[in-house]
Amino acid sequence: MNSEDAHRPAAMTPVEQRVAALEALLTERGLVPEGFIEETVRRYESEIGPMNGAKVVARAWTDPQYKQRLLADGTAAIAELGFGGAEGHHMVVVENTPAVHNVIVCTLCSCYPWPTLGLPPAWYKDPPYRARMVREPRALLAEMGCRPPEETEIRVWDSSAEVRYLVLPQRPPGTEGLTEAELAGLVTRDSMIGVARL
């Protein structure tokens, strides 16, 4: 890059030009109100995310009655903590136990529980994960560093219709003295997808 280029904004890529074109045309037609894009992006970047799911998990670990409600009606129990909305209207929570390890996938597209986990990470939406998690789940989990015991049943949940899934991970040993907020800090996004154990 010569010194003259350094003072010019980088040229837009073709896809950036297409985004700008669609945005300009929709704005001229009154379909993109002032601040709409910024507000939408802010919502996705800061209101939803795995920190919400972690609160649900920590509550279930510390309140047996809540856990019972969560497993019986995920949508209603998650709403008790204030989370819900698009891609979270029909929640089913699946519990990991010593006998069962659950993992979620969407083989057809990218279905994912937005209110509790946020928007899905790129690898969850890419063909390798979508194809291999149903074809060879144990091998793929091991590759991702997750090795449930051989005798543990692996249950894969393909969210191909309206239900969205959340995995309730097992509470790690040695955490008896922790508060609910401290426990929430231990819960990772991957443990709630089921590609990691805590």
Add this chain to the structure above:
Amino acid sequence: MQGFGAVAHTPAEPVFAEPWEARARALVEAVAGAVRPTGGEFRHAIERMAPGHYLTSSYYEHWLTAAATMAVEHGLLTREDLEARAGGPFPLSGPVLGPRVTDPGADAGEPRFGTGDQVRVREWHPPGHTRCPRYVRGKTGVVVRLDGSYPVPDVEAHGGGRRPEPTYSVRFDAAQLWSDGQPGVCVHVDLWESYLEPA
């Protein structure tokens, strides 16, 4: 599809990798607010992309293409508007692939299957949009959960309005799905009633 390599896993990453992805994501909502597509229509707009374009473009380029396609199909703007403004080609998705449904049919009544019932997925390869994954077609599984009635995507994606039908979570043992499927592994798939027959 299979034969893919490693999953490019990252423990955490920004919600949007590039600023344009965030804007494209918001524009999908702007178009959706104006045209009120069904989930089936939106997903089919992505599936209708030219295969070469689909396979060589990123996730949010799929969403951008679907948003622009729906905007053109619903008369909000034209392809010429888009290309003039973009200063170059603006590839859109191809036409709806399934036969146009003019009558969605009667709403399905009570669920035909119950928990514990053995069901077989219809060996059925309709053109156009469906939410019946190929890898379970012709396979036998067991109903583990009833999830209530929702509009059939195959109907709503083809202009047919809405026909609610019961949906089920069906459990398939890995050995039923794959010749080398391991014991102790199962896959649950959520399916609309018309994808299923008694086994």
